Amino acid sequence: MSTAVLSLGGNLGDRAATLRTALAALTGHGLVAASGLYETPPWGPVEQPPYLNAVAVLTADRDAAGWLGLARELEQAAGRTREVRWGARTLDVDVVTVTADDGTPVRSDDPELLLPHPRAAERAFVLVPWLALDPAATLPGHGPVAQLVAALPPADVAAVVPA
Numbered sequence: 001m002s003t004a005v006l007s008l009g010g011n012l013g014d015r016a017a018t019l020r021t022a023l024a025a026l027t028g029h030g031l032v033a034a035s036g037l038y039e040t041p042p043w044g045p046v047e048q049p050p051y052l053n054a055v056a057v058l059t060a061d062r063d064a065a066g067w068l069g070l071a072r073e074l075e076q077a078a079g080r081t082r083e084v085r086w087g088a089r090t091l092d093v094d095v096v097t098v099t100a101d102d103g104t105p106v107r108s109d110d111p112e113l114l115l116p117h118p119r120a121a122e123r124a125f126v127l128v129p130w131l132a133l134d135p136a137a138t139l140p141g142h143g144p145v146a147q148l149v150a151a152l153p154p155a156d157v158a159a160v161v162p163a
């Protein structure tokens, strides 16, 4: 058993329907809690439409690779194809953290599955929904999510708004 924090986002097609479908599918995979949907400006160097994002916490009999497999299944179900790095997509599911049963954070330096996700600490679109879902959340190696949000540029935080 392990607990995973997943970040879900999309900026093509019917974004809300895609995210709701993905979150509904997660109920069959040990969903503990899901944030609401957030409207977020595109992060990164690629010019693209705004995203809808959400964060989900799940506990199930999966290891880290199993969580990545679930993330890829969800992306494929949403019709995602491989495209430009950091570019537009119907659904992107990232594994943010995995925590073992005894509370130990799982770390991985495999490029196919980096854990904790190496860019989570700088992404308001991950941290703001995660904090709303779990005010006590911690990003291993970085500290309490509340502190990470407080350290982000206030404009980045204010731009992540409930949809």
Ligand SMILES: Nc1ncnc2c1ncn2[C@@H]1O[C@H](COP(=O)(O)OP(=O)(O)OP(=O)(O)O)[C@@H](O)[C@H]1O
Residues within 6 Å of the ligand: 068, 071, 084, 085, 086, 087, 092, 093, 094, 095, 096, 110, 111, 112, 113, 114, 115, 116, 117, 118, 119
């Ligand atoms: N923690 C992780 N969660 C999801 N994918 C990961 C993770 N660590 C590494 N990857 C790998 O990242 C690769 C690129 O994934 P993807 O196309 O979703 O990147 P991206 O969403 O554009 O960028 P980012 O990873 O910064 O969100 C995939 O092959 C995947 O195996």
Ligand SMILES: Nc1nc2c(c(=O)[nH]1)N=C(CO)CN2
Residues within 6 Å of the ligand: 008, 009, 010, 040, 041, 042, 043, 044, 051, 053, 085, 086, 087, 092, 125
């Ligand atoms: N706001 C926001 N920006 C992004 C997102 C995302 O989910 N939300 N995903 C990306 C894929 O790498 C790139 N940029």
